[in-house]
Amino acid sequence: MVEYSQETKQQAVIDLCARKSSAQEVAKAHGVSRVTLYKWKGQLLGEERSTAMPKKKVSQADEAEALEQRIADLRAEEASMSEKLFRAQLEYDILEKAAELLKKGLGINLKSLTNREKAALIDALRPQYRLNLLLQEISISKSSYCYQEKSLHVQDRYAQVRAKIHEIFSASRRTYGYRRIYKCLENEGIAVSEKVVRRIMCEESLVVYRKKRKKYSSYVGEVSPAVPNILNRDFHAEAPNVKWLTDITEFGLPAGKVYLSPIIDCFDGLPISWTIGTSPSAELANTMLDGAISILKEGERPIIHSDRGGHYRWPGWIERMEVAQLTRSMSKKGCSPDNSACEGFFGRLKNEMFYGTSWQDVSIDEFIAVLDDYMHWYCETRIKLSLGGMSPLEYRRSLGLSANNINPAAPIAVA
Numbered sequence: 001m002v003e004y005s006q007e008t009k010q011q012a013v014i015d016l017c018a019r020k021s022s023a024q025e026v027a028k029a030h031g032v033s034r035v036t037l038y039k040w041k042g043q044l045l046g047e048e049r050s051t052a053m054p055k056k057k058v059s060q061a062d063e064a065e066a067l068e069q070r071i072a073d074l075r076a077e078e079a080s081m082s083e084k085l086f087r088a089q090l091e092y093d094i095l096e097k098a099a100e101l102l103k104k105g106l107g108i109n110l111k112s113l114t115n116r117e118k119a120a121l122i123d124a125l126r127p128q129y130r131l132n133l134l135l136q137e138i139s140i141s142k143s144s145y146c147y148q149e150k151s152l153h154v155q156d157r158y159a160q161v162r163a164k165i166h167e168i169f170s171a172s173r174r175t176y177g178y179r180r181i182y183k184c185l186e187n188e189g190i191a192v193s194e195k196v197v198r199r200i201m202c203e204e205s206l207v208v209y210r211k212k213r214k215k216y217s218s219y220v221g222e223v224s225p226a227v228p229n230i231l232n233r234d235f236h237a238e239a240p241n242v243k244w245l246t247d248i249t250e251f252g253l254p255a256g257k258v259y260l261s262p263i264i265d266c267f268d269g270l271p272i273s274w275t276i277g278t279s280p281s282a283e284l285a286n287t288m289l290d291g292a293i294s295i296l297k298e299g300e301r302p303i304i305h306s307d308r309g310g311h312y313r314w315p316g317w318i319e320r321m322e323v324a325q326l327t328r329s330m331s332k333k334g335c336s337p338d339n340s341a342c343e344g345f346f347g348r349l350k351n352e353m354f355y356g357t358s359w360q361d362v363s364i365d366e367f368i369a370v371l372d373d374y375m376h377w378y379c380e381t382r383i384k385l386s387l388g389g390m391s392p393l394e395y396r397r398s399l400g401l402s403a404n405n406i407n408p409a410a411p412i413a414v415a
Contacts, residue, residue: 004032009040016041090129090137097124111139119148161185161192162200169206172382173374175352177208183389208351226313230329231305235341237266240401241300244272244292245342247307248280249350251367253359258367261285261311262375263292263304264345269384270392271345274375276368285311286320293324305329307339349374 012030016037019026027037094110098121113121118140125134135142156162168184169176176184178198185192201207237243243266251258261284262274273292277284289304296302304326306312312330321328331338353374359367380393387395 010044012037013041013044090133093125093128094121094134094137097121110137113138115140115144115148116152119145119152123149123152158192158196158200161190161196162204164188164190165197165200165206166204169201173352173377174206175208175348175382179385180383180389183383183385187383187389226308226333227328227330229305229331229338230303230327231338233338233340235266240265240267240270240396241272241296241302242267244302244304245306245339245345246285246288246304246312247339247342247346248285248309248311249346250280251350251354251371253362253364253367255359255362255364255367258364258371259284260349260371261288262345263288264342266341268387268392268395269341269345270379270396271375276371278364280311282311282314282316286316289317289320293320293326296324301325301327303327303329305331305339305342307331307336308333349378 275288
């Protein structure tokens with residue numbers, strides 16, 4: 001039997017408690033068994049626990065008090081969780097109602113809403129939640145809410161104007177912005193500011209569709225010698241039939257492709273002649289030119305400006321120009337700004353009647369009829385602010401021009 005000192009036992013127990021290896025290795029290092037090592041631990045720690053912390057006998061009263069405290073803590077925790085759940089549900093209901101009433105996404109910042117929108121949101125949620133709670137959550141004072149809530153129930157002073165704006169916007173084929181609608185209202189004697197028109201259109205979601213597409217190019221190379229650019233981007237004319245612009249644009253449909261070839265008068269932007277077909281052939285351009293020449297009076301010799309497309313450099317076009325004694329003018333190669341007035345006409349046309357409309361089940365003939373109808377509407381009805389809120393034909397009539405000089409040539413659909 002080997003006697004171990006108290007210091008040796010304490011060191012062995014310390015090594016056991018602070019070990020990084022197994023208890024068996026610690027016991028082996030001290031030359032004892034694992035059982036002995038744990039026996040020493042029980043003796044030493046048991047003595048310390050008994051001397052430092054004598055066991056205290058707990059009475060039934062203390063146990064009851066501790067249990068009541070535990071129950072109180074659990075109830076407080078339950079109340080806290082209920083409050084958090086209620087707040088989360090309130091926030092969700094507010095965001096959901098905003099998405100429903102105001103067409104806002106669920107990720108919207110409530111502080112970015114206008115006071116009018118906040119008041120409408122609170123009115124919708126008042127059956128479920130207290131007013132003070134909603135005011136705090138949506139960040140609006142009670143006085144502001146009361147003011148907005150009262151204004152929401154006041155009769156709309158612009159109800160008739162609102163209905164008239166809807167009527168004008170629909171009649172314009174959803175193409176008029178607030179400036180032209182304001183001009184239409186002014187022509188009908190309705191006094192209202194542009195800001196009011198713009199606000200009403202915003203509230204009613206009357207938005208003009210805009211989309212840019214790649215333009216059709218008819219350039220096929222240097223077929224014949226090019227002529228100089230006589231207009232030099234000066235698209236202003238003091239009288240009709242002085243400066244004409246022409247080009248060809250393409251419409252891509254599910255049923256096929258359609259091409260429009262017009263002649264635009266720089267005097268007022270009136271399309272005086274146009275042809276519509278399914279092929280960008282020489283016949284499409286030549287037929288249009290014949291229709292334009294037929295309305296000219298004696299002595300009228302306009303300049304016809306075009307790009308460098310093959311249609312305006314083939315013998316048929318050049319011969320017609322020489323016989324009618326008309327002057328040719330051409331843009332630089334690949335320079336669309338040289339014919340920007342005609343390009344602008346194509347842009348307006350496509351934004352107003354082509355883009356944003358589904359042509360899935362529309363045949364070629366049906367589309368040609370729709371396009372031709374739009375061209376007549378553009379000449380006869382569609383107002384231009386640059387013409388004092390009148391259409392091109394109305395503007396010419398106001399100047400006393402003869403009927404032979406204002407009737408556009410009938411379009412010919414070229415197959």
